[in-house]
Amino acid sequence: MTDLMPESTEHTVTDPIEYLQQKFPGAITPDTREGYKGFIVESDKLVDVARAIRDDLGYDLLSNACAVDYLKDGFLEMVYDAFSTTRGGDPLHFKARTDREDAELPSLVSVWAGADFQEREAWDLYGIRFAGHPDLRRILLWEGFHGHPMRKDWREPYYEEEHKPFKSRWPDAQVERAEMRVPYGMNVQYPPGFTLEGWTPPGDEALYAGLITPNTGIQGVGIQQLQTDELVVNLGPQHPSTHGVFRMAVSVDGETVTRLKPVFGYLHRNHEQIGERNIWLGNMPFTDRLDYFCSMANNMAYAMTVEEMMGQEVSERGEWIRLLMVELTRILNHLSAVGFLLNDLGAFFTPMLYALIERELILDLFEAASGSRMMCNYMRFGGVAYDLPPYIGGPPVKAGDRGRQLDTMKFIKELVYERLPRVYEEFHRLLTQNEIFLTRLKGVGVLTAEQAINFSATGPVLRAAGVPYDLRRSHPYSFYDELDFDVAVRYNGDAYDRYMLRMDEIYQSIRILEQVIPHLEETVGQEYWAGKRAYNVRVPAGEHYGHHENPKGELGFYLVSDGGTNPYRYHVRSPSFINLTALEEMCVGHKIADTIVILGSIDIVLGEVDR
Amino acid sequence: MYGLGILQGLGVTLKRLVETYTEDLKWGLKRYTTDEGFSNRQSPDTAGIFTVQYPEEKLAVPERFRFVPFLVVNDDDHPEEPGKYWCTACGICAKVCPPQCIWILRDSDPETGRPVPYPAKFWIDIDICMNCGFCAEFCPFDAIKMDHDYELASYDRTSAHVYDMEKLGKPLSYWQTIAPTRAEEERLAREAGELAKAARRRR
Numbered sequence: 001m002t003d004l005m006p007e008s009t010e011h012t013v014t015d016p017i018e019y020l021q022q023k024f025p026g027a028i029t030p031d032t033r034e035g036y037k038g039f040i041v042e043s044d045k046l047v048d049v050a051r052a053i054r055d056d057l058g059y060d061l062l063s064n065a066c067a068v069d070y071l072k073d074g075f076l077e078m079v080y081d082a083f084s085t086t087r088g089g090d091p092l093h094f095k096a097r098t099d100r101e102d103a104e105l106p107s108l109v110s111v112w113a114g115a116d117f118q119e120r121e122a123w124d125l126y127g128i129r130f131a132g133h134p135d136l137r138r139i140l141l142w143e144g145f146h147g148h149p150m151r152k153d154w155r156e157p158y159y160e161e162e163h164k165p166f167k168s169r170w171p172d173a174q175v176e177r178a179e180m181r182v183p184y185g186m187n188v189q190y191p192p193g194f195t196l197e198g199w200t201p202p203g204d205e206a207l208y209a210g211l212i213t214p215n216t217g218i219q220g221v222g223i224q225q226l227q228t229d230e231l232v233v234n235l236g237p238q239h240p241s242t243h244g245v246f247r248m249a250v251s252v253d254g255e256t257v258t259r260l261k262p263v264f265g266y267l268h269r270n271h272e273q274i275g276e277r278n279i280w281l282g283n284m285p286f287t288d289r290l291d292y293f294c295s296m297a298n299n300m301a302y303a304m305t306v307e308e309m310m311g312q313e314v315s316e317r318g319e320w321i322r323l324l325m326v327e328l329t330r331i332l333n334h335l336s337a338v339g340f341l342l343n344d345l346g347a348f349f350t351p352m353l354y355a356l357i358e359r360e361l362i363l364d365l366f367e368a369a370s371g372s373r374m375m376c377n378y379m380r381f382g383g384v385a386y387d388l389p390p391y392i393g394g395p396p397v398k399a400g401d402r403g404r405q406l407d408t409m410k411f412i413k414e415l416v417y418e419r420l421p422r423v424y425e426e427f428h429r430l431l432t433q434n435e436i437f438l439t440r441l442k443g444v445g446v447l448t449a450e451q452a453i454n455f456s457a458t459g460p461v462l463r464a465a466g467v468p469y470d471l472r473r474s475h476p477y478s479f480y481d482e483l484d485f486d487v488a489v490r491y492n493g494d495a496y497d498r499y500m501l502r503m504d505e506i507y508q509s510i511r512i513l514e515q516v517i518p519h520l521e522e523t524v525g526q527e528y529w530a531g532k533r534a535y536n537v538r539v540p541a542g543e544h545y546g547h548h549e550n551p552k553g554e555l556g557f558y559l560v561s562d563g564g565t566n567p568y569r570y571h572v573r574s575p576s577f578i579n580l581t582a583l584e585e586m587c588v589g590h591k592i593a594d595t596i597v598i599l600g601s602i603d604i605v606l607g608e609v610d611r
Numbered sequence: 612m613y614g615l616g617i618l619q620g621l622g623v624t625l626k627r628l629v630e631t632y633t634e635d636l637k638w639g640l641k642r643y644t645t646d647e648g649f650s651n652r653q654s655p656d657t658a659g660i661f662t663v664q665y666p667e668e669k670l671a672v673p674e675r676f677r678f679v680p681f682l683v684v685n686d687d688d689h690p691e692e693p694g695k696y697w698c699t700a701c702g703i704c705a706k707v708c709p710p711q712c713i714w715i716l717r718d719s720d721p722e723t724g725r726p727v728p729y730p731a732k733f734w735i736d737i738d739i740c741m742n743c744g745f746c747a748e749f750c751p752f753d754a755i756k757m758d759h760d761y762e763l764a765s766y767d768r769t770s771a772h773v774y775d776m777e778k779l780g781k782p783l784s785y786w787q788t789i790a791p792t793r794a795e796e797e798r799l800a801r802e803a804g805e806l807a808k809a810a811r812r813r814r
Contacts, residue, residue: 166711170702173716175734175773282709285743350624357661371675371757377743385748386675390792394671397759397789401671402649402663414655430623433616535707535749 016057016092023056024049031095035542035561038093043105046096047132050080050111058084059092061453061469062112064545064556065119066571067126069100071152076103076128079558081545082112085453085467088474091545098128100151107133114456117581125150125272137206140265140610144199146189149270156273157187163566164277208232211251211259230258233592237266241344241596244606248583248595255591260584267610275570280306280537281381283570288375290555290574291608293333296325296366297550299379304477305546305557306381309539315530317523318383319478324412324516325366325378327509331420332359333551334460334502334509337603338427341499344600345440351430358423361415368392368408382531388520409521416513424506432503441496445586445598448493455582459553459575461602464501465493471549479519485512495601502603505551536565543569552576552603572611576604627658634659643668674790677744677757679737680704680713684780696780697754699728704746704755712739713746733776738768753797759789 017039021028027045031038041049053059059082068077076098081091098105107130108115119130120139127148130136138145147154158178160166168174179187190196211232236247245266251259271290275283287302288295300322307314314322336359339352363373368389370378378385392411393404431437447457452465462469470487472480488504490497541563547556553575560569579602586602587595634657635642642648643664651657663670685695700717718731747757758781765771787794 164709164711165706169708169711169713170705170715171717173714173732173734175714175736177736177769278709279707281745282707285709285741285745354627360661367676368673369675371673371677371744372742375742377745389673389675392673394673394676395791396671398669400667400669402646402668403671404650404653418655426623430620434620435614435616438616535703535745 016053016059019057020049020052023052035540037543038095040095040097043096043098046106047108047111049094050108053082053092053094054111057092058086061085061458062108062114062456063091063458063547063554064558064571064573065108065115065122066558066573067122067128067150068560068569068571069126069150069152071100074100076100076126078105078122078128079543079545080108081556081558083469083474085462085469085474088469090475091547093545103128104131105129106131107136109133112456113454114578114581117578118456124148125270127151135261138265140268142265143206146191146194150273157182157189162277163564164279164282207249207261207263211249211261235592235595237263242599243340243604246599246604246606246609248599250587250592250595252592255593257587257590257592257595260587260595262580262583264580264606264609267606269611271611272570272572275572276567278567279535279565280539280567281535283567284379285375285377287572288377289607290572290611291550291552291576291605292374293336293605294329294551295374295376296322296329296378297333297548298555299376300326300478301546301548301550301555302557303379303381304548305544305559306537306539308546309542309544309559309561310381310537311540312382312531314478315383315527317387317520317526318528318530320516320519320523321369321384321388321528322379323478323480323483324513324520325369325376325384327512327516328362328365328415330509330551331506332362333603334506335359335423335427337551338431338499338502341495341597341600341603342431342437344596345437351427354423354426354430358415358419361411361419364392365408365411365415368394380529380533381537383527383529385529387528409517412520413517416510416517420506420510420513424503424510427503432500438496440594440597441499441601442494443492444495444590444594445498445601446492446494447582447586451585452493452582455585456578457553457582458579459550460498460501460505461553461579461582463488464490464497466491471547471554475547477548483512483515485509495597498601498603538563538565539567547573550575552605552608553579572608574608574611576602576606576608577611580604580609630658631660672759672761674793676759677742677747678761679740679742679758679763679774680735680746680755680779681758681781682733682776682779683754683756683786684782686782686784696730696733696776697752698730698733699752699754700726700730700733701728701751703749703751707745707749709743709745710739710741712736712741730776733779735774735779736772737763737774738772753801756786756790 017028017030024045027042027049029040031040061083062080063083064081066079068079070077078096080094083091096105105128107119117139119133120136122128123130123136124138124140125148231252233250233252234247235250236242237245247263249261249263250257274286283302284299287298290298335355339355342351343349366376367373370376388408390408392406392408396403447465449466452462452467468487468489473487485508488501488508490501539561541561543560545556545558547554555575556573558571559567562568586598638648652661683697685692687693700715702715705713705715712735714734715730716732717726718729719726744757746755
């Protein structure tokens, strides 16, 4: 078998650090801090090293790029994680440092286009300038925002204490709403000497200036030919087909899109800083609110990351229950993604509501198991909060209550063996051959494999472009290596393939669930939560980038612990956010109506995009 | 043939449409007024309308359902201490609460001024509460539980949504009605704990 493998230099490098040290003498220093991994790159060599990492070492997908503020040591650190889509395995973890006062690093957009939004986020929240970035504007906050809120010395108007729990709650018990302490009008910080009168936000001008370009790059429908001006149209933020408060500033020539800039952050709540104030476990319910369709999968990703840092084992039954929940989440996410896509196409709510029936039943199970339909908060470090419930539904208590007592295993089996395959087939009958559907989707929003990798697209967007890259296989975790399933892959990279890929994944998830059910029956009565059931866990000092194949793509958590009860750094690599980097590339050259379809086919959730 | 895919898809919707009426005709009113009709609507073999006709009928929530905490209080017919809160003001719920919506003031002895394990004041701001259920999960005294009453709309959020101790207190019998098996499990666990404690003391 091995002699059939093509021989290539990039696959023979055994120690990437050694290779890079030889190639760039003096530019690479291994990170020797306790609990830290990877190496530090001198910032003037960063672009060259990154290119070598991509081309020579084959780490072609820049998964995560985020900043950390080491206030005590006086520097900001940019952390990068690059995966190899061909070999899989652990990411290559490297960093670059810059001074806090005059923070500047070279931009990696020329190497990985997927760094675009992530660098803008680091500029926005940490104030690191990226030299050579094509469009360095704030991304999540508004343009007039004063300061960079994720820096450790930044204080919000509602600032109370560095870490929760706050003393004012217990033992002091001073009941006071934050809005009473800092009334409306006082809750925004302005730069010194700033007056609101006569101020126009610089953001929109910069945004629109970036949109009008003489060179459209489109053949055949040039401006000269139609004798029209390019027109800037704002789609959203209040638009029903943008899946939430999401705005696309589109420059159009006639009806053809020439440039497109996504604008978001309307739902921004600085999730990451909230996470740094919380205790470790306290972040679990907050992860529910990222991608609120897939709260179980978010829980799993966060729990896994912290467990890997703590060295905490997960009980066997707990792990099987997690797999059950996560795969059901994948199915319900894909069902509703397909439903919403059809909504965007104008098939008003019929397919959506068909998808919602099975989703409701899955949510019934979630509700009975965890206590909440969407904000599950079900996983704990070492397992799950509760065992599977004996029955689904509850006893009638009030007038008008419809009580149900359905045996849980029977319910799950009915779902997996009857209802889900049935709805899968029904969707194929309903949609897959529909000529209008085909005409609207085929060839729309094409992303090639190279582009998809370069844009750091993950999940269905990447796999529909022909890259069989799935973290469940490339970096097996949980019991996925014991399970028999295929990585769904489609090759055209258009909106139709993304639809088909989601259907394929539903099929594969049903296959996985069929294998999970016997294990659930075998492990009845076993422990579902290993480890100490304490709320105040301590995590050994160090850093870790944990990642999980969420239904929408790779959900990563980059966590830094200083050994205390709170995370020092809590970064969410959200798939919806980074998949949007490729939106412009997919939309340019298509009609403006197609942008809606393309956006629908990426499947974003704004709770996760804006964080 | 071109258009076959559309027809096939329309067949699916047509089937659903027809089934809605045939099921309704077959069952009559019973489908919407009886428990039997309700379980038929929800069963895997069913066809036609699936929905629950809220607010005329409501899905009974499962025992683990969590929506805004309440404090467990002894029932009025409790032999020794009717109306006593189980809370000991230890503050674990306030510490574990992720959005920090719980305020507790510990009571003190009026004569000596020493703190006693009982809350003097207890507030929960239910606007801040995110219904995660950690307070109930980690309370060592089973004194705080998650409620099942999810219809909380009110006209004033500033005063009506900061619940004080009086509004939070609900009798133990209420908890036993909404979550019978869990209340029973907890009672057994408490009794086992008491026995273990007594055995240790005897030794």
